[in-house]
Amino acid sequence: MAQYQVTVDGEVLQQLFVRDDALARLVEQVVNQVLEAQVTEQLKAGPYERTDERQGYRNGHRERSLTTRIGRLTLEVPRTRAGKFSTDLFERYQRSEQALILALMEMVINGVSTRKVRSVVEELCGTELSRSTVSDLCKRLDPVVREWNERDLSDREYPFVVVDALVIKVRKGGRVRVQSVLLAAGINREGYREILGLMIGDSESEASWSEFFGRLKARGLRGVDMVVSDEHKGLVKAIMSHFQGATWQRCQTHFMRNILEVCPKALQKRLHSRLRYIFDAPDIETARRLKDEVAQEFGAQAPRAIERLEAGFEDAMGVMALPESIRRRLRTTNGIERLNREVRRRERVVGIFPNEEAAQRLIGAVVMEIDEEWTTGHKYLDMTEYWAWRQGLSRKGDEKREGEMHSEAA
Structure with missing residues (x-):
């Protein structure tokens, strides 16, 4: 050549x-x-x-x-x-x-x-x-990354927010330190995905997540109906504190892994198949019935796995309250996994970031690129049924309050 x-x-x-x-x-x-x-x-x-x-x-x-x-x-x-x-x-x-x-x-x-x-x-x-x-x-x-990461979010609602984190290594004070990159993606009222922002913190502690959520809210994040994440304790506490009234959806993929990791190896394949039936159930009543059947079938042979299933079941099934057409894409953090993979692919080239500014610059540039793809591409969710469902809930609430007022007047 x-x-x-x-x-x-x-x-x-x-x-x-x-x-x-x-x-x-x-x-x-x-x-x-x-x-x-x-x-x-x-x-x-x-x-x-x-x-x-x-x-x-x-x-x-x-x-x-x-x-x-x-x-x-x-x-x-x-x-x-x-x-x-x-x-x-x-x-x-x-x-x-x-x-x-x-x-x-x-x-x-x-x-x-x-x-x-x-x-x-x-x-x-x-x-x-x-x-x-x-x-x-x-x-x-x-300045380009900073402007994007501090942009105003108040011009629209984000009913669904998906959060995740990944670990990187950064040189600080002459030592290599482990830090966490906190990431948040939102699905706006029109059904398009956006990356809301990122923050590099010392850990995935409640304090770090609280600071991150505080920044997002200060930029105008509002209208959050559901937050999807894994079950990291500090993260869940921060979600409950900052998004009161919103549903926390525990990632079903992480939940399944948590269950299977304490299941005897000989039973893992069979239990995995049964769990899939639970998560794919058409309604919460069917899911609960299937869960009880699994508990009865595996309780004696895999007690720790069933204990985890029972403890986390309701948190993992929060999406069942939503219209069926949008559940699948909201029941896990998989929608943000590609983002993590792209960041990780670039991060592997570096190995150890020379400083936090370099990490913010690289990860911010990658994230901005993906955000542009999302916001200019196809809709992630058709929100028509969701807003009709929300309107129905609002009418039911008004009718209930009206009935209570009539009862008090009588």
Whole structure:
């Protein structure tokens, strides 16, 4: 495969994280230089070069537009007098652009170190950049991430909130410390998912979660009807404190794992199958009946597993009060799992973050990217039945209060 030496204007590189179209302009420069290199290769001579090996002459350029995932590029395709210049770049571009974009974006969002960032930039630009210059480029993201993470949430309601956390390692005070990244996603009244925010805390303690929820509420989070999470004690206490009146839905996936981990191995497959029937039940009455049958069947052989099932059953079945059409996507934290996987994929490249700011920058950039996909993509839930159900509950409440008032008057 041919290799080409390209040079990128420093001004374009500096605008990479400032202008919306900067990445497209950068790629445009690179591709145009590749086209010039290819015509030189085919003609066996550069512009105005005197050589016995020359196999033709240039004849200006023709403009061609190329639509890509990063925007429309305007390319100057070389022409030759014989009209024989050809390039396979356009055919290969859709496959190669992702690799090129990743090479560019690795400078900041793929978790590479400052030294590696400098190497990538030097290779692209052919110039040496200082450590401070590279750090300045990285920190251009900080205000963008901060603005997104502090944006106003008060312009709409978020009936459903899903929260989760993942553990990272960060260097602090000369030591490597374990910290928790707290994440919250919301489903707004129209049914679209949004990532509400993130916070890096010292642990998954009640205090950390309370601080995180306090920040979300201060930004305007309201209208929460249900919070979905695992059963971490500090987290559950913070949910109960900050979202009084909302239902806590214990993640059924985590709940099932908790049950099976204390079940004898020989019984795990059979119990797993029975638990699935419980969670897939059409209504709470059927689910309770199936749960009682499972308790009777496995009680003697797997007492600890059944004890956990009995203790956590009601918290894991909170979604049964909702319309059936939206239950499946609200009964677990699986909807936020992809977010965690994307963060983890970048985090593995780093291993240990050099500081908390670097962690906030990288994770924030990844999360913002996914949030944009969610908010501009398809609806996550059809909320029609939900709002009809809520309206029905409201009417029943009004009728009940009216009946009580008549009784008191009598």
